Each structure stands twice: as structure tokens, then as C-alpha cells.
Amino acid sequence: VVSKWQGAFNGEIKLTNTGSKPIENWLLHLTFPHKITNIWNADVIEHQKDIYFIKNKGWNANILPGQSINIGFGANYSEYISAPTFYSLLL
Numbered sequence: 001v002v003s004k005w006q007g008a009f010n011g012e013i014k015l016t017n018t019g020s021k022p023i024e025n026w027l028l029h030l031t032f033p034h035k036i037t038n039i040w041n042a043d044v045i046e047h048q049k050d051i052y053f054i055k056n057k058g059w060n061a062n063i064l065p066g067q068s069i070n071i072g073f074g075a076n077y078s079e080y081i082s083a084p085t086f087y088s089l090l091l
Contacts, residue, residue: 001081008037008076015089016068023063023091028054030087034075042071050085 002010017023028042031050041060046053060069 002072004077004081007078008074009081010072010074011081013071013073014068015063015071017063017065020065022065023089025061025091026056026063027090028052028071028087029090030054030084032075032084033082034077037074037076039071039073041069 002012004010013028015023015026015028027045030052032052033050036044036047036052039054042054042057044052045055054071063069
């Protein structure tokens with residue numbers, strides 16, 4: 001959580017390549033209980049209930065070893081803010 005106010009917040013997800021080979025054309029799958037209302041540095045390509053598929057923008061499709069990218073988003077909440085309960089990077 002980067003910032004929050006009544007009923008909404010901005011968050012950030014950082015993807016870091018800790019391996020020795022580039023991550024190419026990444027797709028992030030996550031379970032997240034909040035409704036993402038906007039996103040930058042990526043696109044939500046599918047969303048059903050709490051399941052999101054978030055894809056690179058093209059210009060940030062590859063993450064070289066030791067490099068990171070940040071995905072920012074805005075989302076709504078009612079009582080509390082929780083982190084994703086599941087996530088995986090699909091290659």
C-alpha cells in the first residue's frame with residue numbers, strides 16, 4: 001500500500017528477476033479480494049471475482065537478471081486492505 005483514503009488505496013507490486021536468465025513476456029496471475037479500478041505499467045487482461053491476470057505493456061515485457069519493474073494500481077476496499085493470497089508468474 002502506497003497511500004490510502006476512505007474506501008480506496010494505491011498499491012504497488014514489484015517484480016524482481018532473481019534468476020540468471022531474462023523473464024520474457026511475463027503474465028502475473030493473482031488472487032486479490034479488492035477491485036482494481038486502474039493500473040499502470042501493466043494491463044488487466046482478465047478478471048473474474050478475485051482472480052486477476054495482469055500482463056506486461058510490451059515495453060516492459062522482459063525483465064533482465066537483477067532488474068525489477070513496478071506495477072502500480074488503484075483499488076477499492078470496505079473494511080480492511082489485504083495483500084494477494086496467491087500469486088504466480090506465468091512464463
